[in-house]
Amino acid sequence: MPSPLNTLKTKIFVLEDDLWYSQFLSYHLSLDTTHEVRAFSSANEFLHSLSEAPDIITLDYHLPGFDGEMILSRILEASPNTYIIVISGQEDISKAVNTIKQGAYDYIVKSEETKERLWSIVEKIKQHIALKREIEALRKEVNQNLSIGNEIVGSSEPIQKVLKLIQKAASDDINLMITGETGTGKEFTARAIHRRSSRAKKPFVAVNISAIPSELLESELYGHEKGAFTGATNLHIGKFEEAHGGTLFLDEIGEMDIHLQCKLLRILQERKVTRIGANTSFTVDVRVVAATNLNLLDEVRKGNFREDLYYRLLGLQIHLPPLRERGHDLLLIAQKVLQTYCQQRDIPAKSLTANAQKKLLKHNFPGNIRELKAVVELAAVLSDTAYITPEDIQLNESQPAPFSEEKTLDEYIADTVQKYLDKYNYNVLCVADKLKIGKSTIYRMIRKKEVYMASRK
Numbered sequence: 001m002p003s004p005l006n007t008l009k010t011k012i013f014v015l016e017d018d019l020w021y022s023q024f025l026s027y028h029l030s031l032d033t034t035h036e037v038r039a040f041s042s043a044n045e046f047l048h049s050l051s052e053a054p055d056i057i058t059l060d061y062h063l064p065g066f067d068g069e070m071i072l073s074r075i076l077e078a079s080p081n082t083y084i085i086v087i088s089g090q091e092d093i094s095k096a097v098n099t100i101k102q103g104a105y106d107y108i109v110k111s112e113e114t115k116e117r118l119w120s121i122v123e124k125i126k127q128h129i130a131l132k133r134e135i136e137a138l139r140k141e142v143n144q145n146l147s148i149g150n151e152i153v154g155s156s157e158p159i160q161k162v163l164k165l166i167q168k169a170a171s172d173d174i175n176l177m178i179t180g181e182t183g184t185g186k187e188f189t190a191r192a193i194h195r196r197s198s199r200a201k202k203p204f205v206a207v208n209i210s211a212i213p214s215e216l217l218e219s220e221l222y223g224h225e226k227g228a229f230t231g232a233t234n235l236h237i238g239k240f241e242e243a244h245g246g247t248l249f250l251d252e253i254g255e256m257d258i259h260l261q262c263k264l265l266r267i268l269q270e271r272k273v274t275r276i277g278a279n280t281s282f283t284v285d286v287r288v289v290a291a292t293n294l295n296l297l298d299e300v301r302k303g304n305f306r307e308d309l310y311y312r313l314l315g316l317q318i319h320l321p322p323l324r325e326r327g328h329d330l331l332l333i334a335q336k337v338l339q340t341y342c343q344q345r346d347i348p349a350k351s352l353t354a355n356a357q358k359k360l361l362k363h364n365f366p367g368n369i370r371e372l373k374a375v376v377e378l379a380a381v382l383s384d385t386a387y388i389t390p391e392d393i394q395l396n397e398s399q400p401a402p403f404s405e406e407k408t409l410d411e412y413i414a415d416t417v418q419k420y421l422d423k424y425n426y427n428v429l430c431v432a433d434k435l436k437i438g439k440s441t442i443y444r445m446i447r448k449k450e451v452y453m454a455s456r457k
């Protein structure tokens with residue numbers, strides 16, 4: 001069965017002042033019923049019709065009163081995707097070369113063989129066009145599948161903002177800083193961005209800084225030569241080198257030892273890495289995506305994180321909201337996780353009952369998407385039917401919900417003031433204004449150590 005792409009008509013314009021020859025070409029080209037042929041004897045009328053963007057034009061190069069070169073360039077300007085076949089009464093090799101250099105697809109001299117040559121050129125062009133349309137359709141399909149919204153689902157306002165940033169991050173090569181509580185999907189997001197970036201064909205290398213002892217981190221990141229230190233029995237390629245051309249994801253960057261931060265800053269500035277024990281350095285081209293669940297600016301204030309490194313890494317910042325701030329997105333994610341789980345295990349699809357959904361919505365999910373995923377996957381195992389019921393949902397209720405803790409009113413007030421101080425960079429005047437309280441109240445709370453000028457973790 002012909003593909004729908006191949007059943008589209010091919011629009012062909014014939015520009016020829018010799019009436020007999022024009023009819024000859026048009027008749028011949030119309031023998032294929034998928035061709036839609038239109039003949040022009042006047043260059044003016046022809047030029048006005050270029051907005052119709054024909055697929056193919058046969059161009060008589062020697063129209064009386066018109067310069068063939070000028071018409072050719074007008075066509076290329078007005079309809080750059082049109083294939084132009086120049087037809088000339090005279091054999092002139094240098095003109096043929098020039099027209100093709102200018103952008104014509106082919107050059108035919110009027111002769112006994114014109115009909116056959118024209119036919120085979122048109123067939124070749126049609127194959128090109130079909131291929132182009134197919135590529136275009138595939139590209140659209142791939143882009144749709146790659147649409148970030150298919151992967152990171154959610155319609156809540158915070159997630160819609162995040163999705164916009166992710167799209168920007170994918171189309172630019174700027175460094176990224178992804179922040180958010182544990183399990184909010186920082187690595188998941190970094191991978192999604194990498195897959196959509198110009199570096200997609202190169203590696204994505206993830207390093208969890210907190211999981212590697214400080215004394216090993218340097219060698220892990222930059223590599224070492226054989227014999228560089230006791231125990232270095234083999235050459236070791238560092239993560240920077242491994243990620244060359246691609247993306248290096250530095251998870252929990254806030255946990256990096258302050259001494260190592262200095263070296264990282266230098267490498268990011270110079271883009272050159274020297275393996276431990278080596279005499280020479282080499283250039284690395286990596287996009288660094290740093291992630292943290294700490295308030296890194298706080299760490300800077302406390303002297304735990306270098307300010308210069310902070311700004312070097314910052315680039316574009318994407319903050320992933322916790323699940324409890326994503327409203328009903330939680331259910332969309334749960335359904336997606338469920339669908340993926342069932343597909344991967346080749347088991348019939350399951351869905352959440354209304355009561356199961358309510359139960360999920362009531363839970364606080366301190367472990368965010370990681371916790372939700374574990375809960376939903378376990379529910380899929382426990383459910384014996386096509387439905388997930390509340391009984392299948394096993395929640396770890398030991399974690400208190402944020403406001404379920406019993407506190408005095410003063411403690412709640414102090415908490416609120418602290419949150420505002422953290423949010424507004426410890427600007428007391430601004431916080432006093434926002435909360436409609438006196439600034440002296442805040443200063444008193446600071447003196448009494450009820451609130452702090454840097455957030456307590």
Ligand SMILES: Nc1ncnc2c1ncn2[C@@H]1O[C@H](COP(=O)(O)OP(=O)(O)OP(=O)(O)O)[C@@H](O)[C@H]1O
Pocket residue numbers: 151152153180181182183184185186187188189251293333336337369370373
């Ligand atoms: N939008 C999402 N849709 C489906 N699954 C997700 C999504 N975001 C994250 N996940 C899944 O949740 C789990 C945790 O995600 P990830 O490791 O990216 O979180 P994180 O913020 O980097 O966590 P941590 O701070 O602990 O390193 C992973 O299994 C990941 O596949």
